[in-house]
Amino acid sequence: MFCRKCGKQIDDEAVVCIHCGVATNPQSAINNDPLAKSKLAGGLFGILLGGLGIHNFYLGYTTKGVIQLVLTLVGWVVIVGPIIAAIWGLIEGIMILTGSIDRDASGRLLKE
Numbered sequence: 079m080f081c082r083k084c085g086k087q088i089d090d091e092a093v094v095c096i097h098c099g100v101a102t103n104p105q106s107a108i109n110n111d112p113l114a115k116s117k118l119a120g121g122l123f124g125i126l127l128g129g130l131g132i133h134n135f136y137l138g139y140t141t142k143g144v145i146q147l148v149l150t151l152v153g154w155v156v157i158v159g160p161i162i163a164a165i166w167g168l169i170e171g172i173m174i175l176t177g178s179i180d181r182d183a184s185g186r187l188l189k190e
């Protein structure tokens with residue numbers, strides 16, 4: 079492939095151009111980050127287990143996760159609590175999968 083900045087030919091696997099130092103493919107750089115959380119896992123957790131806040135715990139948004147967990151565990155008293163938490167989690171799961179939420183609580187971008 080060719081560098082998008084300086085146009086010189088670089089290795090297909092290169093994360094950074096050896097000529098000018100620009101990141102060649104940001105997504106591949108993110109995917110090589112061992113600490114990056116998975117977008118797919120985060121999205122599925124939200125869709126399947128969103129009412130328990132699992133996707134927020136996974137991404138480090140602990141406060142939001144606790145609120146969803148409490149809504150589900152305690153909110154049944156007012157009947158709609160678990161429904162609100164489940165819909166909230168579902169929406170966030172979709173936002174994670176579509177990239178509207180693209181980073182974890184520490185600001186690290188999610189990998190594909």
Ligand SMILES: [Zn+2]
Nearest residue numbers: 081084095098
């Ligand atoms: Zn370059």
